[in-house]
Amino acid sequence: MLLVVLEHDRGTLGEAGREALTFGRTLAAKMDVEMHAAVIGAGAPDAAGPDGIASEAGDHGAVRVHTVDDGVLSDFGPEAWGESIAQITRFLAPDAVLACGSERGNEVIAQAAVRLDAPMVANCTDITPPGTGGGQWAMTRVQWGGSLLEDATLDAAGPALLTCALHTVASSPVKPAPSAPPPVQRLDVELPPELARTVVKEHVVLEAGVTLPTAPVVVGGGRGVGSAEGFAPLEELAELLGGRVGCSRAVTNNGWRPHSDQVGQTGTRIAPEIYIASGISGAIQHWVGAMGSKHILAVNIDPEANMVVKADWAVIGDLHQVIPAVSAEIRRRWS
């Protein structure tokens, strides 16, 4: 059996969880086993309810859902989640455990792995299970945020602990849809109370609406913008398009924008319908954050810039003239 650990925000299944199930479906077929899902913590008690996670997990291919709840699991906590995963893994004895390689996914699978004294392979893009009669797992995984791939092997005495790299697959439900939601089974765990030490204490919502990782349009600026003030026309265009402003690492290193606006390996991975990258050369560090964009339009004075070469469309010119002209054209068409 393949056990997929679902990432959820206090009972609401996120895109990471749906991706893990979509990736897991293919893997379970290769392994010739069933795919089960695990829901840990707040939200688990309602998993089987009408708006619960179980039916959505079923729509994405899970044939059984296991829930774990405990007083310590009032909110996300990496140690408590990891200990829960370790305990249900010992009990259910799956052939493999998989989560999405999000920040939390990688963290909790690592916490489970060390408790099981087992190896863990993070951010796989392709996984081949051992042949009949055992042996090694083989996988391709991401290095350098996706700029390089690593072929690796895994020797695991017990279950293989794995995560799939974020956005390796686009999530999709199974077709035809299952006729009934999957059965839900509650599992008991015994969590040491001291694991409450790493449970979230406060949960603060800063902004409603469009955020950088989910924005349909991102207007990015790089070194070529030249100053903090230089971002005003980019802000204007982003607002007209209902999008957000992003930036390169050079920009945050210069203090022109907060780090939360940084697109890149050490910043935010974006996946908009279109990324308008202006004054950005397209170094590896930035590219791996931008490569999830469905389309890219580059604005750059240098026709040889990496970002221009990799873009779908490009305008060769000074962003300080091009970006305001685009905003003006949008206004003209609207009026």
Added chain:
Amino acid sequence: MRILCCVKRVPAPGARINVTADGLAVDAAHLGFTTSPHEECGVEEAVQITERTGGEVTVLTLGPAEAAEQLRYAASVGAHHGVLIQTDGAAWDPQRTARALTAAIEALEESGGPFDLILFGNESADSGGFQVGVRVCYSLGRPIVNGIKGIEIDGSTLRARREIDGGFEVYELAMPAALGVKEGINLPRYPTMRGRLASKKLAITTMEIDAEVGGQALVRLHRPAETLSQTTILGHGPEAAPAVVDVLEELGVL
């Protein structure tokens, strides 16, 4: 406060990363080396904390003899001690790395007393295994939370902030504790001339620790297949604006 920062020496790539002929490493012939970015921020955070509260920062790395450069760089921006677990430079798997770091930390704490705070980078820029800090802390019996972009210290309690989509979470950990930090927690300073000079005199403690190999093994590195897109040039300068808006209309984002 006694703070330990674990850092990794990684190549500093530009627009493209090449792989050596045997596929086992990044071809660094024309590249410089640097400290993995999250960890550079970890060192800066540790230095800022000790500037406010007093104490000492020790920087620990596992790598070839050349990794001493990254320890000296840390010293040039304010770290006090450098410790190198010297290897032949081949890539170590995450379990082996964690076992060696754990042994080194236990030895350092045995001789110098416990570290109040251990900082790891959330993940290394190159191999990105996302687990070494978690493994070390479990072996040491210490709490760790990853993804941290803000630290406040209140007596013996750490308040740590983690960004989530549209907001943030706060964790409270009693020291001794550990955190996996991310770039953006601060803006690392550049070394001063005085710092550079002082770093040359840094006495580096070298340890030789081997550790049991783990279950994950590197077979070969390769570059992903590049989807060569034909870039359509929409025009030059502001005159291209109507063509740009046509594209936006076509995509339905207007």
